[in-house]
Amino acid sequence: MSSTATNGRGGKSINWSALTLYIGAVAIIIVFTVLCRYFGRNFLTITNIQNIITQSSIIAVIAIGASLVILTGGIDLCVGSMVGFVGIFAGLLIKGGTPVWAACIASIAAGALAGLVNGALVSYGKVPAFIATLGTMQILRGLALLINLGKPISRFPAELGKIMNAKVVGSMPVSVIYVFAFYFIMIVVMSYTHFGRHIYAFGGNSNAAKLSGVRIKRIEMSAYVLSGIFAAFGGIMLLSRLSYADPNAGSGYEMNAIAATVIGGISLSGGRGKIGNTLVGALILGSLTCGLQILNVPTYYQTILTGLVIIGAVYVDKSRERKAE
Numbered sequence: 001m002s003s004t005a006t007n008g009r010g011g012k013s014i015n016w017s018a019l020t021l022y023i024g025a026v027a028i029i030i031v032f033t034v035l036c037r038y039f040g041r042n043f044l045t046i047t048n049i050q051n052i053i054t055q056s057s058i059i060a061v062i063a064i065g066a067s068l069v070i071l072t073g074g075i076d077l078c079v080g081s082m083v084g085f086v087g088i089f090a091g092l093l094i095k096g097g098t099p100v101w102a103a104c105i106a107s108i109a110a111g112a113l114a115g116l117v118n119g120a121l122v123s124y125g126k127v128p129a130f131i132a133t134l135g136t137m138q139i140l141r142g143l144a145l146l147i148n149l150g151k152p153i154s155r156f157p158a159e160l161g162k163i164m165n166a167k168v169v170g171s172m173p174v175s176v177i178y179v180f181a182f183y184f185i186m187i188v189v190m191s192y193t194h195f196g197r198h199i200y201a202f203g204g205n206s207n208a209a210k211l212s213g214v215r216i217k218r219i220e221m222s223a224y225v226l227s228g229i230f231a232a233f234g235g236i237m238l239l240s241r242l243s244y245a246d247p248n249a250g251s252g253y254e255m256n257a258i259a260a261t262v263i264g265g266i267s268l269s270g271g272r273g274k275i276g277n278t279l280v281g282a283l284i285l286g287s288l289t290c291g292l293q294i295l296n297v298p299t300y301y302q303t304i305l306t307g308l309v310i311i312g313a314v315y316v317d318k319s320r321e322r323k324a325e
Helices: 016-038 046-071 079-095 100-123 129-146 158-165 174-192 194-204 206-211 216-242 253-263 276-294 299-324
Strands: none
Touching: 016 276, 046 079, 046 174, 046 194, 046 216, 046 253, 046 276, 079 100, 079 129, 079 216, 079 253, 100 129, 100 158, 100 216, 158 174, 158 216, 174 194, 174 216, 174 276, 194 206, 194 216, 206 216, 253 276, 253 299, 276 299
């Protein structure tokens, strides 16, 4: 099922999914610019743009892994709990004298292990992805509370803060470099490697992919492992930004990551969508949050609006699928 159509003259096809996404992004910018100006505030400023990118960076990174899993037709609900677990896990290691770089590597390895468990349950154990990752979500959140008895950790060395808060190219935070580097790498991987093509083939039709020689179990498991790795890196980014580890950190991040993925045009049915557009989806969410904060809209209204945006994005996606059929 495709979201493209020819222009009627045998020329290049029009990607309606991407076009809708970009029009939506521009519309949000225009609406908030007008509203903020009406109430005597400014939306399109360098500071606000930097805030949007910085605030979106963690969700954008986590959403890379979420996109890979959703492209296979699965879902990963444990990434938010992974953020909380990694914060406490890395925090305890650092407090125990482990170098920051070693604690980060150990945390990413823990994320890969959690992803491996999810992938094994789904691929080999035939446990539905929703159930497998829901269970892992609870386990990781419980471990985050258990390993430090539910207490937060603070007062970390300055070296940890530099991971996220260091500035490059003037006042641009280094987190922006991470985000664009990760997306550039994954766009190349998904567009020009066998792994990327196999992910799309598996999500589009797993039986046909198997008959074509794709090792479908290995591909599916790899998507969950990468999801765990990106979620763990997101946890490190949050820990570095705040210099504070909270076992309840990351709550709701799984929904925001899925939202960024769906808004970016990744089909929940799997096999369709461009991972680069997930970044646009994350920035749209960040723009919504920033604009509503500038307008002093209460948090609960922000949550309701985010939910409506998710529903709208899924509705548009399903409408396109029905038309394609």
